[in-house]
Amino acid sequence: MTSFILRNVLKFVLLMLATSMVVFALVSVSPLDPVQMNVGQSAYLTMSPEKKAQLAEYWGTNAPLWERYGHWFGDVIRGDMGTSLRFNAPVADVIAGRFLNSLALMAAAWILSGILGFALGLVAAVKRGGIVDRIIKGYCLILAATPTFWLGLVFLIIFSVTLGWFPIGFSVPIGASAADVGFLDILRHLVLPATTLSVIGVANIALHTREKAIDTRESEFFRFAEARGASTWQAMRQHGLRNLLLPALTLQFAQVAELFGGSVLVEQVFSYPGLGSAAVTAGLGGDVALLAAIALISAALVFSGNLVANILYGVIDPRIRRRGFACAKKARKGAGDASS
Amino acid sequence: MAAPHKQSPPTALSEHEKIAHSTSGMHHRHSHAESSEHTGGHHLLQVEHLSIGFTRYESQTGPSAQKTRVEVIRDMNLSVHRGELLAIVGASGAGKTLLANTLLGRFEPNAFVEGILWFDGQVQSQQTLARLRGRSIALVPQSVLALDPLMKVGRQVALRSSGRKAGLRSRGREAVATGEDSRARQQRQRSLFEHYGLGEEVAGLYPFELSGGMARRVLLCMALRDEPELIIADEPTPGLDLALAVQAMGDFREFADGGGSVLLITHDIELALRVADRVAVFQDGTVIEETAVADFASPDTLREPFSKALWHALPEHDFAVMPAEREAAMPDEALYDQATRAEAFSDRAARAEVGQGNSAHGEED
Numbered sequence: 001m002t003s004f005i006l007r008n009v010l011k012f013v014l015l016m017l018a019t020s021m022v023v024f025a026l027v028s029v030s031p032l033d034p035v036q037m038n039v040g041q042s043a044y045l046t047m048s049p050e051k052k053a054q055l056a057e058y059w060g061t062n063a064p065l066w067e068r069y070g071h072w073f074g075d076v077i078r079g080d081m082g083t084s085l086r087f088n089a090p091v092a093d094v095i096a097g098r099f100l101n102s103l104a105l106m107a108a109a110w111i112l113s114g115i116l117g118f119a120l121g122l123v124a125a126v127k128r129g130g131i132v133d134r135i136i137k138g139y140c141l142i143l144a145a146t147p148t149f150w151l152g153l154v155f156l157i158i159f160s161v162t163l164g165w166f167p168i169g170f171s172v173p174i175g176a177s178a179a180d181v182g183f184l185d186i187l188r189h190l191v192l193p194a195t196t197l198s199v200i201g202v203a204n205i206a207l208h209t210r211e212k213a214i215d216t217r218e219s220e221f222f223r224f225a226e227a228r229g230a231s232t233w234q235a236m237r238q239h240g241l242r243n244l245l246l247p248a249l250t251l252q253f254a255q256v257a258e259l260f261g262g263s264v265l266v267e268q269v270f271s272y273p274g275l276g277s278a279a280v281t282a283g284l285g286g287d288v289a290l291l292a293a294i295a296l297i298s299a300a301l302v303f304s305g306n307l308v309a310n311i312l313y314g315v316i317d318p319r320i321r322r323r324g325f326a327c328a329k330k331a332r333k334g335a336g337d338a339s340s
Numbered sequence: 341m342a343a344p345h346k347q348s349p350p351t352a353l354s355e356h357e358k359i360a361h362s363t364s365g366m367h368h369r370h371s372h373a374e375s376s377e378h379t380g381g382h383h384l385l386q387v388e389h390l391s392i393g394f395t396r397y398e399s400q401t402g403p404s405a406q407k408t409r410v411e412v413i414r415d416m417n418l419s420v421h422r423g424e425l426l427a428i429v430g431a432s433g434a435g436k437t438l439l440a441n442t443l444l445g446r447f448e449p450n451a452f453v454e455g456i457l458w459f460d461g462q463v464q465s466q467q468t469l470a471r472l473r474g475r476s477i478a479l480v481p482q483s484v485l486a487l488d489p490l491m492k493v494g495r496q497v498a499l500r501s502s503g504r505k506a507g508l509r510s511r512g513r514e515a516v517a518t519g520e521d522s523r524a525r526q527q528r529q530r531s532l533f534e535h536y537g538l539g540e541e542v543a544g545l546y547p548f549e550l551s552g553g554m555a556r557r558v559l560l561c562m563a564l565r566d567e568p569e570l571i572i573a574d575e576p577t578p579g580l581d582l583a584l585a586v587q588a589m590g591d592f593r594e595f596a597d598g599g600g601s602v603l604l605i606t607h608d609i610e611l612a613l614r615v616a617d618r619v620a621v622f623q624d625g626t627v628i629e630e631t632a633v634a635d636f637a638s639p640d641t642l643r644e645p646f647s648k649a650l651w652h653a654l655p656e657h658d659f660a661v662m663p664a665e666r667e668a669a670m671p672d673e674a675l676y677d678q679a680t681r682a683e684a685f686s687d688r689a690a691r692a693e694v695g696q697g698n699s700a701h702g703e704e705d
Contacts, residue, residue: 219485224479225488227473228473228474228478229474229501229566230474238499239491242488242490316490318546319546322549
């Protein structure tokens with residue numbers, strides 16, 4: 001157990017180091033001139049070459065890459081992630097506000113796609129070969145082939161513009177003061193973006209669950225449950241769920257990365273003030289400090305998604321729980337074999 | 341042999357009852373053991389002229405494709421009496437698992453099933469057999485793989501297993517009854533475990549933590565949970581060492597001695613002869629001879645050449661070649677021949693299944 005924690009802490013530190021180095025190296029080879037970005041376009045044009053050189057000296061833009069990286073990393077360790085140029089505020093403050101918005105959006109989409117996908121996959125497997133199965137399969141394939149931003153636009157046109165059920169964008173009513181914004185307002189603004197985003201995960205999880213459930217239906221323990229007199233649905237409830245939940249949860253946690261990628265697009269379409277739209281703003285506006293911080297945060301998010309999946313294995317699967325984490329890999333392989 | 345009935349004539353039951361079952365000797369194409377009883381004037385399970393097979397198309401496509409029937413089991417007769425252990429002995433892959441599934445009302449989707457099945461004096465259909473399964477007729481599966489790997493075995497034994505539709509009709513009463521039922525099932529699980537020498541702690545184990553002998557007894561407890569009249573054991577001994585296999589047979593013997601009936605499906609004639617009351621010899625998709633174990637004492641009391649060949653193939657008879665029977669001169673060869681033919685048969689059946697896109701679980705007996 002201690003070794004499990006130590007190993008993952010080490011992995012996390014290495015991941016953060018690697019991500020920050022790559023981001024830093026990529027930014028340094030980009031054509032952006034740090035001095036120009038910092039003083040602004042118009043000021044830069046009217047500035048004398050001596051002044052520019054002085055500023056470059058002052059900000060250390062001519063220092064070697066590793067030295068600049070060392071400076072930046074040292075500051076980050078102390079909790080100073082720099083100042084965002086585009087938002088004119090400390091990066092930490094910008095991210096704190098937007099992280100909560102993004103978290104709400106992604107959590108809602110994550111839960112929605114998980115439940116919907118799992119249920120659809122289960123129904124399709126039980127009704128395999130029938131009309132219901134074909135409809136669900138077709139629906140999933142169409143969803144998988146639909147661009148997220150396009151679906152977002154369609155939702156906006158139908159539900160916001162034509163029907164007027166939901167607001168056309170943002171996370172709170174336009175013009176309302178923060179004190180007046182209630183929970184219901186926030187929820188109303190969340191519905192469309194979360195629904196759009198959830199569509200990314202549904203097809204994956206439904207098709208995956210369908211395959212696994214069909215495997216389970218043909219497994220010996222499932223057939224024996226039916227031989228004992230259980231109906232297909234009853235056996236699915238008693239034996240299917242516990243054997244299917246684990247692979248589905250793992251997939252769902254592993255999908256956090258895709259979800260984050262999707263949230264960038266969805267937040268743009270719905271003008272939703274989350275990390276995704278901040279990343280776009282930072283990227284287009286040459287806001288290097290903000291971009292680096294968002295890269296770190298998203299890497300941490302994806303890492304924790306995968307970590308939770310790993311830990312869940314230990315909690316749900318008795319073959320790992322009772323044997324200890326030492327042979328987790330072996331038992332996980334066994335879990336795959338047993339359910340297939 | 342008489343021509344197979346395609347459906348049950350209405351008078352079949354009364355005619356059946358008229359037969360004087362008390363007489364020993366041959367009737368219904370079988371002879372009796374001393375312990376064979378006819379409680380209620382009939383057999384507990386009777387299979388008459390059963391044929392099971394698959395319809396498939398010939399390899400050429402288009403309108404000229406010919407439908408052909410592949411019969412895995414043909415014109416088979418079998419009777420299980422109350423309180424008796426009947427062993428069906430036959431080569432692997434000869435369709436014995438198909439027979440077990442059919443008796444449990446689990447017909448393959450693209451299979452045809454013809455003949456008459458009686459249980460406790462009643463003619464059965466697929467629907468009525470499905471209602472009996474898990475209650476009056478229970479299956480003892482082959483291996484620990486039949487247990488849910490993620491559920492403690494005590495819970496699996498006590499699991500509610502036949503709540504079909506009844507629960508939907510009367511929700512209110514059902515809710516109360518379920519609580520009592522579940523306590524009764526747990527009680528039953530504890531007493532079964534105690535009877536079979538499984539300690540309290542075994543109930544809290546997962547299948548992967550069981551030893552081979554424990555797993556087998558847990559599977560038996562699962563079959564016995566709802567106090568069945570007939571248990572069908574499908575190859576319960578492969579993978580067990582001799583001591584455990586003998587112990588397993590002892591458990592079945594005990595159930596039969598207590599008044600239950602056992603249909604033991606096996607390829608191990610030695611083991612079958614140790615515990616069974618009667619043995620049905622299964623060859624080429626049908627039962628060629630169904631007789632008391634005592635008749636296996638000498639080849640002279642066996643009627644069929646194949647049964648005699650089986651007798652000679654037993655290790656204690658030194659694999660002797662029988663001079664009198666020319667056609668069964670090489671018993672081993674005869675057995676081998678049978679096995680390969682049967683495998684080819686079930687292979688084709690399995691392919692036919694896959695071709696139809698239906699659930700293709702392989703014939704594994």
